Structures are given as structure tokens and as C-alpha cells.
Amino acid sequence: MSTFFAEYAWLVPLFPLIAFAILTATGRGAKRAGAWIGTAATFLSLVLSICIAVERLSGTSTDYIRQIDWLQVGEMTLTAGFEVTNLTSLMLVVVTLVSFLVNLYSQGYMREDDRISTFFAYVALFTSSMLGLVLSDNLLTFYIFWELVGVCSFLLVGFWYQKPEAKAAAKKAFIVTRIGDLGLFIALLLLFWYMPGNALDFSSIHNVFGTQGGVIATGITTLIALLIFVGAVGKSGQFPLHVWLPDAMEGPTPISALIHAATMVAAGVFLVARTFPVFEASPAAMTTVAIVGAFTAIFAATIGIAQNDIKRILAYSTISQLGYMMLALGVGSVTAAMFHLFTHAFFKALLFLGAGSVIHSVHTQDIREMGGLGSRMKITAWTFGIGALALSGIPPFAGFWSKDAVLTEALNKSPILFIVGVVAAFFTALYMARLYFLVFAGKPRQDGHAHESPPVMTIPLIVLAVLSLFAGFVETPFNGWFGEWLTGETADHHGSGLVMVVSVAVGLLGVYLGWLIYVKGTISRDIVSSRMPGLVMVLERKYYIDELYHLIFVKPLYAAGKLLEAFDEYVVDGAVRLTGRAANALGRLNTRLQNGQVQSYALTALIGIVILLLAIAGRRFW
């Protein structure tokens, strides 16, 4: 029952921050030494995180909170602080572990890049911000780190800044997520003004919305919950703000694994889990979360089938899986959501790093140009296969257990949500089968000699593969230990045989179908595209969402800008210039009067007298 390590939790984000400071100060000169500084700092954080988690696991049940005053306004004090709970300690381990493995992997992947130390500086800053976010004890500190991880993501997406696509993707990532951030920002303002005592810390939020209840009107509660959710939608790439995430694949692949799959995008889910009582207090908000999650899950999965870029397929898969987590939250289960987040972090990081290993070897991202890599990249193929099976929900891999938990919870709430989830699971299995068979099976479709990656890259793959195999056993329908530890509540474990059977069946069906099409060739690949070219086109173009946004947001903004520019120039400044000219003209007129001719002076005087007389006469009528 000690909090020995928890008291030092602030060191966890500090190590990478120091690494960032060192790397920034030394600049590009650090080269590969810089890479090791970053990796070492993350390793220290990992060790400490594991210590904290072990401490929590060994029965410490009191949460450890420490706060300092950040700034004071009148009577109100805004604090910054950190909090160690079971939930945060779990996240700490996930983030530091994936971050450490990605650091290690990048030693190999980024070896040739002359800005390698800049890369590790950004990764260190990201890791630090993400850990800060996880540890935050209040919504304001959370928001600060939330934005910082966003900016790190922006920097890393645009890391290869000379590529125009990277530049566009970085800009898009920042701006689209900022739409979500505004929602969170307004939610923050609302909470500040409605919470008793202007409290913003999570435990007060839990008290006010959870146990006390009714302190804040339902309408406002719903509004706050929805605005928080807008923030989560932006960060976690949920429909309709998902458009940035696939484009973010322009960044280096280790970054896709770390930020755009395993950690940062999960921050939206984490946010909802952290402020869950607000959602629970508003049925409308819960329904919204569930529907958006379910819709995103199936929506992104369908797009995933029609993409040809290996990283983009995985990106849509991420969006889809985050949809599952939102669905779980929407039907009221933090446990299922966090469980899926936990397993997904491992198998998705594995898949991305595996994809990176492939790209590293064949120098293309188009799966139609790959093939037959299974024999030449054995470790990558095996580990990728494990990741793919985990994602497809095939037992006994981790993804099966967590997806099963999500679907069980969905079925308890609404059969429709359950069916949507199952159909999405089928598509998931199908696109993963397509991806795997096209890349690793069949004959090589390119010359050159693909080769296995160096050990510094394959070791992280193996570690993640092991985790993808076994991480699911912490919570099975027969053993609810994880949920109990996480939420402190003993849930009744109604492991539904139906759900399990259905989910395994659709998973196997998807894989089998993929095998028939892409390996056996029993079913022609063109069977769909030849009969319904329109449908395939819509999927390839991602339902034209990007084009739609361009039409309804970008263009009007540009037009409004141009219109206002003309207004500014001709109306506002025009009035200014007119005033100036009028003064000038008046002066000229008066100059003309001073012409030295007595007659004109007399005329002026006469006119003046008449005006005066009229004025005096006119006064009577006022």
C-alpha cells in the first residue's frame, strides 16, 4: 500500500523533456548520439512507469495527487498537477513501452536521415507531452498537453518538409484537429463557470456529475459532454473529422506507429474515459458517442478495402478500431474501451512497424507492387501475420478478446449497434487478408532484392508480436480481473457464447474470402469493380469527404476573405481616403475665394448675411 514510485511520477514525462532540451540545444550536430539520448530517456520513463504500475497492481488503491498553483486570478486559482490512478498507470506503461520500442526501431529506420537528431527531439517532446497528458489531474493541464501532442504530431507529419504532400498533410492535421480542440476549449470554459468553486480537476468532475448529480442542469451537461466529445472526435479521427489521419501517413512510418496508431489518437478515447461521469449524466451524449463510434467503425472499414497504400489501409483501420472504442464508451463500458485501446496499441504499432519494415525493404507503399515477401522477410511476415490476426479478431490473439468485450457490451445495449460492429469486423478481416496476401503471398511483383530488416528493427516487432498474442488474457469472459482493477467495480461477466461464435465466424469468413480472392483466385478480383464501378470509385475516393469539405469550408472561407479584402480596400479605406480628399477639396474651395476681387468678397458676405438672417428667423419655429 505504498505510493513510493507514484510520488515520483512527474519524472516520467520529465526524462524525455530533458532529452528534448538537450537535443534542441545541440541541434543537428548530435547525429546518432542524439538518437541514443532520446532512446535512453524513454527507457528510463518506461522503467519508472513499470515500477508505478507494479505498485498499483500490488494493491495500492489510493490515488496519488499532487498540485501546484499555476496562476491566480482574483479568488480563483488555476492549478497544474498530476494524478496516479490505475487508469493512468496503465496508460503510462502503454505509452512508454510503445514509445521505447519505436525509438529503438527508428534507430534503424531513420539511420540514413541527416536530421535524425531532430527526429528524436520531436519524438522525445511528443512522448513527454503524451505522458503529461496522461498524468494530468485537471482538464486545463490536460488541454495544454493535448495541444502539445497535437503540435508534435504536426511537426512529425511534416518532418520531410520538402515534400509538398508532407507540408499539406501537416497543415491539414493541425487545422482539422484544432476544430475539435475548440470544442474542448469551450467545454473547458463552460465547466469553469458551472462547476462549484470553478474546479477543473477530474476528481471534482467525478463528484459533481457522478455521485452528487443534478448540480448542473441536464441541458448544460449534455452540451459540455458533446463539446468534450467534439475534441475527442478530432483527436481520435472519428467521423466527420477523420480526414486528417490518413493524410498524416506522410510522416515517417515509426511516427505513424507511435502517434497515429498507438498513442496520441487514443487520447480522444482516454479523454472521454477520464470525463466519463459527464457523459453518463447525459443519455443523449452517450447515444451520440455510440452512434458516431459505430458509424466510424463501419465507414472506415469499408474505405479500407479499396485503398492500395499499405499505410493508408492501416490508417483507416485505426480510425475504424477507434470507432469500436468510442462505441464501447457510448454503450457505457469504460473497461471494454480501455481494454481495446490497450490491445490495439500493441497490435497496431506492430502492424505499422511491420509495414515500415516492408517499405524500408521495397521502397514503395503500393501493395499492388509488392508480393511474395513472406519468404524473404520471415520475421516481418510472421509478426505482421500475428498483428493481422489480432486485428481481425481471431482467437486467441489479443484483438479477439477486446473486440469481443466491445461487441458483448454493444449487444447488451442495442442489437443494431452490435450488427454494425459485426459487419465492420467482417470488413476488417477482409481488408487485412487482402493486405497480407497481396504483400507476403504470391509471386514477387518487383525486381530488386527485398531483404529482412536489421535486428534493431525486428526486435521491437517480436516484442510487440508477443504482446499481441498474450495481452488479451488479462480480461476474458471467464476472468474479469482487468476491468475490476481499472474501474474498481466487479462487473458481472456474462460471457456470451453467441457473441464469441458470431465474431469468430465473421473474422474467419473475412480471412477465407480474402484467401479465395487473393491467393486461390477462385473469385475474380474484378468481380465487384466490374459490376459496380461506381461503388468502388466512391470507396477509393473515400466517399468524397475531402472534396465536400473543400467545397463547403475552404472555398467559402477563401471567397469571404477576398470579399472582405475588397471591402477593406474600397469601403473602409475608401471612406478614409474620401475624408482626406473632402478636407483637401474644402481647402481648395476656400483658396479660390481668396482671389482679391472685391466683388466676390461682397457676394460671399451677402450670402453669409442671408444665411444668418434665415437662421435667426428660423429659430422661431424650433
Added chain:
Amino acid sequence: MPENIPFLSLITLMPLLGAIIVLLLPKEQSQWLRITGIVFTVIPLLLAVWLFISYQTSMNAGGFTEQYTWLSIPLNNEYEARASTLSLVFDYHLAVDGISLPLLLLTGIVSTMAALASVFIRKRWKTYYFLFLLLLTGMYGVFLARDLVLFFIFFEITLIPMFFLIGIWGYFGREKAAVKFLIYNGLGSAAMLFAFLILIATLGLSVAEPGAAGPWIFTGNYDVLLQNLTDPGAAANIAESQFSLHVFFTDEMKWTAFILLLVAFGIKIPIFPFHTWMLKVHTEAPPSIVMIHSGILLKMGVYGLIRFGAFLFPQQLSSWSTVLAVLGVINILYGAILACVQKEFKLVLAYSSISHMGIVLLGIASLEEAGLQGAIYQSVSHGLISALLFLIVGSLYERTNTTQLDELGGLARAVPFMSGILLLAGLASLGLPGLSGFVGEFLSFLGLFGSMKWLTAIGVLGMLFAAVYVLRSVLNITYGPMPERFTGMKDARFIEALPMVTLAALIVLLGVYPSILTDLMQHGFDGLLEQLQTRMGG
């Protein structure tokens, strides 16, 4: 702090002394002129820092004021058949509190950085540094003066050097820009003078010796004005029989003076639609002068609006708070949307300034402690950020001879250091937490949200547009493939890097540790806000 050293006067007059020394130096001695210019810019900064430190340790000890009678003009007593004399008294009254001290520090820092950035001035150094130092005296004076006439004089002192600094050292359209600047601001000053005269002639009436029946004086002393306002008894004691011709401070009078002040300071801030002059200044003035203009001079408007608008006319301000908030929202969105479509980087920054000053207006409109602190914080932060941005603009222009966005690109490869700093400044400008911009925005929005939720929510949209225009322009300059002509370009020299790093460090410091300023402002607002509340209630 030693009581007998007149710190405030030293801060104000040191640059003037420097200006005189510059006059005595031969004009060919560019090195000496430059050194003199920098030294006499740094001295007030050091004094201001000392003031800052000693203020922290002895906040409640007082002693941060200097007051002498400056002018005393006996008035014609024929109309008033009274024994006691009537005179017009103007004081040399300088004081500093938690509201002006942050702006004083800002002035010191930005002006020092601008003096360093003046390396790109290539002609007539002597005149340049003379005017530069004169301008500095004016700015310090504005933030320190506590007498209406003295304030007005310092305010005007800033105009003339600015006119020449724009007109002689600016870019191609410099002369037109200078004329527009002078006339527009001259109009503002006229409005301010009118308002000040009303105030002196009505509120300024007081007894020279407290409690005595005379002699009576009209004064422009700010403390007396505030005293007469907060203590209605003081003004009421002056029986009408005593002054048959005296004009009393009626509600109509208050409104007239308030609106005049709003116009006067609104031009300076600038509030839409009075902003077109500052676009010209931003694009045509030399970068070192724009650093001062955007960094400090605009904040004189904010300071004036708070010091004279909010504290002297809280009732008027609170009944017009919606108007002010609407103006603020217009500033934010109008500036931001226009910044999104500009092709010239300096215009992007100019419109962005308009947008950021809108946030300041929201803070003032809230009449809440959080909002007012936010307004000042945002002023300081915007001062640092825009100074940094224009510093980089100057250095970039030296190398590329253009600030047109479509002629730039790929500079991250050519000048990585400067590009990195530019990106940092841009991120600060769009309000990234951890950098100073966020704190000011957050506090302003927080303050206003209590009373005007919808307007705040609309204003928050400005944060989104800020991301659009900042990233659009900064990425256009630094990202993308590098054109041939930029190969072999040299990154920042030490003399350029020094102010860049300093400003960047301050921006980070204020973002991470805001208490360093907010505690100060808190102290400044402490008593004043309670007064405001009671007066608005009564």
C-alpha cells in the same frame, strides 16, 4: 529600493539624454552612434528590471511614485466673487503599478531588441538613433505618466519620431504611409485632448489643501480625478454657489468624454473600422520600427483604454460592454479571415495583429479580473510575438529581398535556425499552450465567458482561423522544395540570433510560468476592481 533615487524619471529621461548625446556625435561615426543608441536603450531596460524585482519584494510598501508641481497658472477671478484663488495646476506625476509595470518591461525588452535589429538601417544613422531614443522617452512616459497633460505630451512625442522613422527609412510607399499615420493618429489625439479638457474642467476641480476652503485648483492629476470619482462627496462639497460658472460632471458629459476616449484609443489599438492606417505602417515602415509599433505603440491604446476608459468610466463601459465585445469579435474574425487570404507576409501579420487586439478588447469588455488580466497579458505576449515575427521578417528580407509569400519557400533548408524560430513564433501567435499567446487568450475568453457566452464562443473561432493563416504563411515560407536561388544563403548572424533567442525564451517563459506577471497584475487590480464594482452598482 533606495527611496531617493528617482527611478521612474531616470527610465523616462535616460533615452532623452541619449538622444542629446547622439546629437553631439559626428554623423560619420556610425559605430559610436549605434553603441550610444543601444546603451541608452539598455539602461532603461535594466532600470525597469530592477523596478520589477524591487516591486515584487515590496509590493505594498509604496514609493513607486514621483510627483512635483510642474505648472501653476492663476486663473482670472473676476467672475467669481470669492476670496480664495483659483488656478490651473499641472503636475509632473509619474507612478507605476501592477498594470503599467508589465507594459514597462515590454517596452524595455522590445525596444532593446529593436535597437539590436537596427543593424539593417543603412543611412542617416545619427538622425535615426536620435529619433529612436526620442520615441523611447515618449513610450516610457506614456506608461508612467499620471497627469493628463503629461500623458498627452508623451503620447504626442511618440507621433513625431514615428512619422520620420516611417517616412525616411521605410520601403517604397513610406511617405504616404507616414502621412496617413500622422493624420489618423493626430485625429485620435484631438479626440483625446478634448476628452482630457472635459475631465480637467469638471472632475479636476479640487482643494489644494485637504479640508481647507481654498485655494481651489483645476488639475489633471489622475489620482485626484479618481478620488473625485470614487468619493462623490468630494465633488459634491463644491457648492454651486461657490462656482456659478462651474460645469459639473453630468452623465452626458461622462458619455461624451468616454466616447471620445474610446475613439482616441480605438484608433491606436486599432479597433475596426479605424485600422487601415496600421496596415500601411506594418508594410512600409522598416522592420525594427514595426517591432516597436506593433510591439509597443498599439499597447498604448490598450493601456489608455484600461487606465482612462475602464477605471474612470466603469458605468459607461459596463453598459457598453456588449458593444465593446461585439467590436472585439469583429476585430478577431475580420482580421483573421483577411489574414487568411493575404499574399504579402507583412500584411498577414498586420491583420493578425488586428485579430489579436480583438481578444484584448474582449478581455476589457468583460470587466472581470480574469478578463482584464488577460487583456494585459495578451498585450505583453502579442508585443513579444509580433516583435519576434518582424525581427525575422527583417532578417529574411535582407536575404531574399521579398516578403511575398509565393516568392518564398523551402527556407527551412537554407536557414534552419531562423525557420525554426519563425515556426515557434507562429505557433505562439496561434495560441499554442506552453507559449505566451495561450495564457492571454485563455484568460480573456475565460473572463468574458462569464457574462457573454455566445460572443465568446464566436470569438473562439478566431483560434481556428489563426491556425489557418499562421500555418499557411509560415509553411509557405519554410516548408516545401527550396528554390535554386536560395542556395548558399547564410543563417542568422550572432547579432540577429541574440534578440531572436531572447524573445523566444521570454515567450516560452511566459507560457510556462505565467504567475511571474499575473501576480503583479493581480496586485495592480486588487483595490481598483472593488472600487469598480461598487461604482457600477451605485
